[in-house]
Amino acid sequence: MATPSNPDSHFHIEVIKLLLQVATSDGRVTREEIDQIIDTARGFSVPLSELAALTHCLQEGKPLPPPNVGVLREQPNAVLEAVHALITGDGHVHEAEIEMTRQIREMLGITP
Template sequence: MSTPSSPDSRFQIEVLKLLLQVASGDEGVSRQEIDHIMDTARGMSVPLPELAELAKCLQNGIPLPAPNLGVLRSNPQAVVEATHALISSDGHIHPSEIEMLRQIREMLGVAG
């Protein structure tokens, strides 16, 4: 992946990578999760080449790139909020998603 020029776009891409990992971590990626991720990406103005590269990984069964936790730690509350919004977007919160959110909070140092 090419390196985005601004810190904001870099953060947004890392959030998107994390959301894709979370969505693909349970029983599969639902249509609602895909729609939510695409809406999130558009709202954050994620550069199209970056988005296309991540989508290609999903389509071809290629492992998704790991998100950069150092970048995500710059705004951990935004990451937790984006993750929570994703896991509730399909109306079904699975125990594995709750566990993933707990692990994300722990990795980012978010209390509670």
């Protein structure tokens, strides 16, 4: 995947990568989670080619590319808002998602 020149676009792509990691953390991905990620990507104006490449990994069972933590640390509150919207969007918050959120907060340097 090519790195976009727009810093906001790069940040948004990294958020989508993280959301895909969160969606797969409980061992399954629901239609609601996919819809939420697509809606978020559209709201962020993530290029369709980037979104297609990421979802292709998911569909083919290939490893998802890890998000760039340095980029995500630039706007930690926006990252947590997107994660929270994803994990609560299907109405079921799983233990693995709670643990993943804890790890994300730690990774972003946010203390409780």
